[in-house]
Amino acid sequence: MQVEPSMEASPIRLLSVIGFQARRNDVLYMQPKTHPADSVVVFFPGDVQDYPEVMEAHRYNRSYIRWNLQDMAVILQAKFDRSHIVVIRPSRMEFKMFGCFDNFVPCNNTGVPDHTPMNYALHHLERLLQNISMELREKLPQNGIDKTELHLDKVPNVSLIGFSKGCVVLNQFLYEFHYLKTLTPDDESMSDLVNKIHDMYWLDGGHSGGKNTWITSRSLLETLARLGVTVHIHVTPYQINDDRRPWIRKEEKAFSDWLKKLGAPVNRTVHFENLSPSLKSHLEVLDVFKADVT
DSSP states (O other), X not given: OOOEEOOOOOOEEEEEEEOSTTOEEEEEEEOOSEESOOEEEEEEOOTTOOOHHHHHTSTTGGGGGGGOHHHHHHHHHHHSTTEEEEEEOOSEEETTTEEEOTTTSOBOTTOOBOOOSOOOHHHHHHHHHHHXXXXXXXXXXXXXXXXXXXXXXXXXXXXXXXXXXXXHHHHHHHHHHHIIIIISTTOOTTHHHHHHEEEEEEESOOOSSSSOSSOOOHXXXXXXXXXXXXXXXXXXXXXXTOXXXXXXXXXXXXXXXXXXXXXXXXXXXXXXXXXXXXXXXXXXXXXXXXXXXX
């Protein structure tokens, strides 16, 4: 099938998209650079990342405006050029800084998660993809876009990417994989979505809590390994070499080592390992990580 490049496009903001029950999230969508699309990439951002005008108005956050949510959609499109790009904004930005993904995992006012076996995070993601698709088909102009492609919930491959605080959502998904596949194996409600998730990217995961930055429960990691999801780990000294937060290094090592022992496909990369820890290099992992989609 011939692959045609898409017309130049900009990210599309979809405000207050309805997900599971009464949950809503703002979403930015970027169409594939080349067609036909073969996957959906869903990105959960870190603290500070927000709309460009919000970051510009904040005396601290403006220093990092190049990684605003709109530009993140463009960065991701360049890496995953045959994918629909979906950037999910946290439901709360406390103090215009701390991303709180309450709609996926219960958390406090700085976004530290309180993971539970089932918070319907996967249900929420599935419903968001369905309603994003519906809104796009209604709103996009007739400018050469094949609207039959705009069924994000029908695309056969899904990649999930968490950066920094956004990794708490991926961690919650691991709890729910385990609940659905191991604790309640007769529950087929999310099988369609779970079976589409082929790649998960943890990009320098971290939050301000004192534990559970990375999942270290063997039972949860056994379930993940059985699913055959390819795990991509990209870390920097900002998280794994911070002596004030030594548990992050220990937990990430346990996460990586357990998955390898369990036979899961794991790709692990340390970026900027010869540099001192800095927030700038932490954010620059977003620029340098590669889309090693299997």
